[in-house]
Amino acid sequence: MSELEGRAEFLPPPGLVRVRCSVADRGAVLEAAGSRAATDALLALLRGGGWRPTAWMRFLVLAAERSWQEAARRPTAVAKISLLHGALLAAGRGRSRWWVATSWALAVSHLGLLEDRRSLGAAKALTLARANLPVAGARLGRWIGLVAIASDLADGALARRLGTVTPFGEYADSLADAAFWTWLTVRGEPSRVVRVAALVAWAVPVVAVAAGSLARGRMVDRPRPVVLRPAAAMQALIAVRRAVRP
Numbered sequence: 190m191s192e193l194e195g196r197a198e199f200l201p202p203p204g205l206v207r208v209r210c211s212v213a214d215r216g217a218v219l220e221a222a223g224s225r226a227a228t229d230a231l232l233a234l235l236r237g238g239g240w241r242p243t244a245w246m247r248f249l250v251l252a253a254e255r256s257w258q259e260a261a262r263r264p265t266a267v268a269k270i271s272l273l274h275g276a277l278l279a280a281g282r283g284r285s286r287w288w289v290a291t292s293w294a295l296a297v298s299h300l301g302l303l304e305d306r307r308s309l310g311a312a313k314a315l316t317l318a319r320a321n322l323p324v325a326g327a328r329l330g331r332w333i334g335l336v337a338i339a340s341d342l343a344d345g346a347l348a349r350r351l352g353t354v355t356p357f358g359e360y361a362d363s364l365a366d367a368a369f370w371t372w373l374t375v376r377g378e379p380s381r382v383v384r385v386a387a388l389v390a391w392a393v394p395v396v397a398v399a400a401g402s403l404a405r406g407r408m409v410d411r412p413r414p415v416v417l418r419p420a421a422a423m424q425a426l427i428a429v430r431r432a433v434r435p
Contacts, residue, residue: 215251218234227255227301229406229407232407232408253298266303270317273317274289281325292321310358312348312353312358315347319341337369341362366420367391373427374427378427378430380430383423387423
């Protein structure tokens with residue numbers, strides 16, 4: 190097979206570097222059996238390319254193609270995610286539109302994590318709603334932290350009861366917590382010591398997983414629950430402090 194036959198060329202907008210992906214690379218990502226295998230293939234390509242700009246471009250192009258492929262298989266999930274975020278945007282009366290748009294993009298681009306499921310489900314919708322609580326921050330006032338904790342407990346219990354536990358829900362739960370609690374801490378916690386301690390408790394597990402995955406060229410397992418206990422304790426502390434503060 191000639192070089193041209195063995196490689197697919199992606200032409201981005203003018204001014205960007207052309208991205209060449211071999212047929213084997215595309216097959217490893219697009220034909221992978223499951224989101225974990227696809228992610229491992231993407232990270233392996235990135236590591237094999239030495240994390241150079243061209244490797245990152247190849248990573249982004251193939252990741253986008255895989256995300257499009259998975260979303261096309263789940264039109265019902267895409268529709269429900271879009272309706273949910275449209276309702277959140279309307280509830281916020283246009284405020285925080287970038288927050289809602291980012292949440293929508295992350296959800297739609299990671300539908301492969303639903304595995305064999307084609308729909309979103311109530312538990313995952315609740316998780317995405319929690320991620321967007323900042324949109325309703327003014328209405329919930331001092332109770333917003335307690336509402337977030339209640340929804341966090343509820344979505345996990347609901348997923349287990351309905352038998353709808355998936356990697357999508359697990360990762361969405363982690364991202365929802367990180368996004369919401371970082372926002373609440375930065376915007377509403379007056380103590381600098383508490384702010385720093387909380388951000389460290391949430392950032393360390395995320396940074397450790399990301400750095401480990403990039404270094405090894407494959408996905409690193411999420412931290413065990415015991416590692417996340419300091420973060421949960423900080424969430425409770427901040428929620429109570431906000432609720433009782435005049």
